[in-house]
Amino acid sequence: MTIRKSLVVMVAVALSLVLPPLAAGGTIVTSGHGEVSADPDIVDIRFEVASLDSIPLAAVASTAEKYKSVQAALERLGIRQGDIVTTSLHVREKKQQNQRTGDIVSLGHEAIHAVKITIKDFTKIGSVVDAAMRAGATRLSGLDFRTTAAEALSEEALQTAVSRALQAATLMAKAAGGRLGALVEMNSEGHGAFDVTGQEMAAGVPAVPIVIVPDKIVVRKRVSAKWEFVEQ
Secondary structure: OHHHHHHHHHHHHHHHHHOOOOOOOOEEEEEEEEEEEEOOOEEEEEEEEEEEEOOHHHHHHHHHHHHHHHHHHHHHOOOOHHHEEEEEEEEEEEEEEOOOOOOEEEEEEEEEEEEEEEEOOHHHHHHHHHHHHHHOOOEEEEEEEEOOOHHHHHHHHHHHHHHHHHHHHHHHHHHOOEEEEEEEEEEEEEEEEOOEEOOOOEOOOOOOOOOOOOOOEEEEEEEEEEEEEEEO
């Protein structure tokens, strides 16, 4: 019995030398979530203009001519040059597998010019899509809705998340018979859920009414925080 008590005392003394002392009263850890939304006020319409030819330079030249036609058609709609920008331009060899023999055969070289058109008037989306496809665009890659108030939305969501984390910590401290002490640490994470409406359309499609109803843009933030708990 004496030996066992001695061992317990020795272990307790060893632990007290190794482990740092706990803060008086301990800590409280909470998290908070903030979410705000807004209507988008700007849209990026993405197209591709492509040409296929056995000679790479010929494919590039053909794509360049198509792009000029697309650009001219969009300018006639009142789209400014500065709102029509290139996002990529590349040439690749296009290959296909022969279904009968299994061999990979070359179809030629494809020059692809990816374009982004930015507009604020959503009523023009249908006209822009129709004009670009008729003028030579070979693919509608998608519509990306966004907002010019993204930074303000992010700040508001973060403030809400922090406020909720603080409120929860205060309630927990009071319920435990104490009060909230100093903030020890705080971390945040979050993202904006920007609505993306993707469409793929082949060239030569007849004009049809295009009704676009964009969803709201949602920005979410989450924080986790740790406070000292002060006993009373």
